[in-house]
Amino acid sequence: MTEHLERYKLIKGTQHGFVRNMSCLTNLLTFMEEVTNYTDSGYPADVIYLDFQRLFDKFPQRRLLMKLDVHGIVGNILMWTENWLSIESNELYSMHVFRMDRCNEWNTTRISFRSTLFVTFINDIYDCVAGKILKFADDTKTYHTVISVDVSALQSDLSNLVAWSKECQMLFNVEKCKVMHIGYNNVQAEYVMNDVKLEYVSEEKDFRVIISDDLKSRKQCSEAMKKANRILGMIKRNFADRSRETIISLYKTLVRLHLEYFSTIWSPHYDKNIKQIESVQRRATKLVIGMQGLQYNEKLKQLGLMQLERQRVRSDLIETFKTINGEYDLNRYLFFQLEEGGRKGHGQKLFTRRFRLDIRKCAFCNRVVDNWNSLSASCINCNTINTFKKHLLPELELGAVQFYS
Secondary structure (H helix, E strand, C coil), X not given: CHHHHXXXXXXXXXXXXXXXXXXXXXXXXXXXXXXXXXXXXXXXXXXXXXXXXXXXXXCCHHHHHHHHHHCCCCHHHHHHHHHHHHHHCCCCCCHHHCCHHHHHHHHHHHHHHHXXXXXXXXXXXXXXXXXXXXXXXXXXXXXXXXXXXXXXXXXXXXXXXXXXXXXXXXXXXXXXXXXXXXXXCCCCCCCEECCEECEECCEXXXXXXXXXXXXXXXXXXXXXXXXXXXHHHHHHHHCCCCCHHHHHHHHHHHHHHXXXXXXXXXXXXXXXXXXXXXXXXXXXXXXXXCCCCCCHHHHHHHHCCCCHHHHHHHHHHHHHHHHXXXXXXXXHHHHCCECCCCCCCCCCCECCCCXXXXXXXXXXXXXXXXXXXXXCHHHHCCCCHHHHHHHHHHHHHCCCCCCCC
């Protein structure tokens, strides 16, 4: 079924969940690229975060089977799916008919299959809206510029979505749907779904990344630092072993992931926030025995660590490589424009697009340009992402790329 959907490109490009070469990160990259571009161009935008009542385990089965048929999933596979759904909905059904050592494998397959069915079921939601819509399975948001008539256009989209949800018996939990107003001179319009006024929010967690109405990363930096410091405090209180191997292993496993999670989306550009994030790693290095009296950079060298700001640069360059070389199923021209001309260096120089505001200057597509252009041809021309990472590390260590600050 998955091969059929992929071969004929039946799943809309707005779906980033359970689709090959798409992810939460590509969802957020697309969203931030478009919304920061709106704001920089002087167009305010409104974002509606939608919430479904039903999840993967509550399909209206007859309608699902009809939609599978429309997608060309017919014959024995459609019949098998119908039988499987009937068994799944039977509360007397027990997985104990399977060998116990296969239960985890079966449950993983079961969840994956239900996710594919759900993605197929809501695939046509795209046809209901005139504005933009992005999905990751059931996490859906729609957004539109809001100048004069555009406000009514977004309200019309919401009315169409409500009509779609009733027809498909996949209702929205309107009380949990929210609206965020972004950009200068935003008219702060009110929106209604099912005669219920949507709640306004100034920030929203989108895949555990805090998106603010000013598109700045202050709150995300603060939350990441607090989480990481709490875990670091737990390590300090509960582990007597302060050897390099123990502390660095715990730090990399439990702490650093909070400081790096989707940093491509929220990478800080204010000096205060950069120091705020770096302070956690500074604190971690102080826990290691034998590091007292050494400068921070010397500690990092001995411990085999990299400054977090430089680590974020590395992450940005890796995502740039993936986007340009088709590792993601994204339109690379949405993010980057190749520079024409015979400049020295490699043949994939990026062109710096014009911007007015800092949020656009520091957006992913603009902040990576100088560092990408400074890489060597041997690094840029790598055939695989793993080879690129190996070539990239020496250039980071030698200072071929610069910090954003």
